[in-house]
Amino acid sequence: MTLAQILPVPSPLANRLSFILKVALAAGLALLADIVFASGATLLEAGSVAGLVALLWLAALLICNPQLRSHPASHYALAGAGLAGLALAYEPGAVATLLFCFYLGLAIFLPRHGSFDNALRWLLRLALYGVIAPLSILFDLFRLGKAGRGARSFGLVSLLGALPLTIVGSLVFLALFSDANPLIGRLLSQAVVALDSPHLADLAVNHVLFLVVALTTFWASIRPLRLRILTSRSAFIGPTPARKGWFGAGAIIPALASFNLIFALQNLSDLAFLWGGAKLPEGMTFSDYAHKGTNALIVAALLAALFVLAFLRTGSPVSANRLVRGLVYAWIGQTVLLVFSCMERTLNYIEAYSLTYIRLNALIFMALVAAGLVLICWRIATSRNGAWLINANALCFSVVLGLVSFTNYDAVIARWNLVQSAGAPQRVVRLDIDYLRTLQGSGALLPLVEATQEPAHASDALMSLRYSTQKRLESQQADWRLWTLAGAWRLRAAGPLPTGIAVIVDPPQDSARPQIRSAPIP
Template sequence: MTSTFTPTFCSRFGVAVLLAALADFFFYGQPAGITVLLFAIVIAGAVVAVHPAALNSTRPWLKPAVLFVALLPLAENVSPLSVAVALAALVVFALSLAGRLRHGVARIAGQIALFLLAAPLRLIGDFFRWRRTVRRLGGRRIRLTAVIVWVMPVTLGAVFLLLFGAANPVIDYWLSLIDLMKLLDLIQLARIVFWLFVLASVWALLRPRLPRFRPRLPRLTPPAAVAAPTAAKSATTIEDIVFGKAAILRALIVFNALFALQTALDAAYLWGGVALPDGLSYAAYAHRGAYPLIATALLAAGFVLAALRPGSETSGDPLIRRLVYAWVAQNIVLVISSILRLDLYIGVYALTYWRIAAFVWMGLVAAGLALIIARIALRKSNEWLFSANLLTLSATLYACSFINFAALIANFNVDHSLEMSGSGTPLDTEYLRSFGAVALPALDRYYMHQTGHLTTWVVDLQMADDYLAEQKQWRAWSFRGWRLVKVLDKRGPLVLPPAEQPLLPAIPSTPDR
């Protein structure tokens, strides 16, 4: 802790207060839109301002350029996913400028997690450090007595002022202009909490630090443990028998046979057209196995990682390696089968957010299994495997932040509904309306097909009007919202249905929305 901590603390705290004021102007009581991207850019500029020497490198543009690419999803649409991507990018950017970013994707992921865990208390901890530094250096600091000493003068001064107001009409007029209730209205608890949250969050980025853990001292081995080597040796022998090379070899043979049976059944029933047992539909067969098979693949991946640890006896056995390759390949086929099962089920029961998430999850599992084969073939470490999976996950989430899943679901369900295609389930209009105005273009096509003209309902009109009114505020602008506004502005004349006409059916889809 150096003497430069005090001016650094004061200057950075001033920057944090300015950023909190800007956040109040951007967000408090306002819709979230382009302002989130602007605020992230301003925070990045503030981080650069408090670490000016960090950009004195051969390629000073590289880090800001990478950060800008990570912030691009905020321009497309503000969602929990795009905000999470931007937050992780800002944390990495701040740590890199502070010279605290480690090498390796796995280590960086751990740093991000530690940073987010410690961020809420960073400002409080630094405040007490600042007070201790000021006390040690003999500087001026705010004492409790310095505050208490003002209680009596302020109280008596207020009493005298009230007495003067009663005696002097001019002072009484001035006092009447003060609306105490309005002043109290300005003090809003929610706003105070908002400011404190922003201050704590921004401060953590302006002064990025990670929690330090004290290394634990090695325990002294008790004499009893030294005196009983026979028991330890016996336990080790049992472990070698249960999880040794012979056991793993037999397990892989059994597992390959079981998985081959499951793959053969899927090939027969899902793709071969073999008739199912009585009372079992193809949709039920597909849905029943989609999620358990993914759990099976994950369990298999854990077994492979445990059985073929780098440097272990089993990892160097050629026969075990071939059996592992065959088993992991069968797991990949199993995941592909799960994806096809889910696709068959969606063809009958429509698309939902959870089913899209299942598609993404299954794809990640398949990629993870392929990376396991790569790790074994290339003789890489488990850390390499973890880093590769993190990169795959990060790239997937980044790409997903540009996809309008609500519009995708609405268009798919309308196109594959019973009313539009003659098969499938009736359209669940209430579920589509829960997406907001983004579902209106799909609903318009549905109404046009049903009635021959652009019939809509009062709830749809109100939803469109509210969305257009919100988009007129510059804070709410996003590229996705701008495109939707252009579509809504081009809508033709709307025809309201007769009052006595019943609502179109809104049959709910299956529960896993």
């Protein structure tokens, strides 16, 4: 239901009121964002209030854009944006921010497009719109200028249309009169002297620039550009016509048979030595076997997937051959087993050394590769088209990103490393502590609290790290702009700091290692 249907007023007046509402919402969101991020923190460094801004942004779109409420396909995108906004309200992060922007853009353009066709094309559309979005406010200012020239009354349209000319002309005349009128020149000189303070000048410039960027962003979502390239229908719509493959069955079958044999050799080796614990040949250690070649095996799995996609197109005569299908199913099954072996190698490497961001992301990536291989197999079995495969993989990827946005990597990494090395405190100091100090988030606090509560496993380095992590979180929670729900829960669960703790002080000039001493908490 539009504003024209709600209000018993003529359509031009309803349209004008609708435009005023959009201006008010965009300006209000820009001012709120400026207040929230006035400390200079980016969205990734802000607190739960960033989630409040995101949810209010979503509510503003629902108020001023009735198509979002009535279009069925937009409901799923709005739900995704809402979940991402809740993740930002719990604890802001890069993944939740990207998901929110993607689903928000999807919800805006789905009513114009009609349906969701292809995830890859939608990603390209939204990326293109992100580049040209600032033009939206410029086009509207140009339209206001044209409307203002024909406006008979001194109304909002004529005011907004004349605003750029008013500002530029006023600055020009002030500059001229400052030279001709000593009084005006003195007032301007005093203003320039006041702004000559580096802090005040930088603060004013930063606020103005941020307001311009924020207003442009919010306006581009409330009144998006209407470009044909953003709403064109995908070529993937409809059934994929039958195509001839690049090679016939006579060439594909020997290749698939050879690939199956080579993959079988690798998989049998992994089953015997990696999974079964068989004795390795003389001169080779388990570390040499398990910790090498993971990247090469993943590349082999990706090449296998590309081969199947390139040479066994849906609807081609080759893909209908039963022998070819059997060999493909066997090869994909072996490739999935190969990926699982790569994951086992990575887990062994983590157990031998420690868990890090890169290794955790590598495990997630391998799981997505395995899921993609299974989807390729299902596509061949059910004769699906390319759009289905892209959308299915995009759905898996978005689900994983959604789970990651509610997961704190620092907590996972710290807990794993501390639990695995709890039986060897010296190893913790030598290996884990150095890496745990690089975790700048507050997620490691509770694992550190649990570790320091066990006297047999605690150490001065662990106590010092807990002290610095908790004090940093307390300082962050004291600022309402940086306060987060997750941080408040962690501080409550951690409890007060002990009465005495080991803190790390700067090393002396003749020593490269930090010195540890005991000191009471101030």
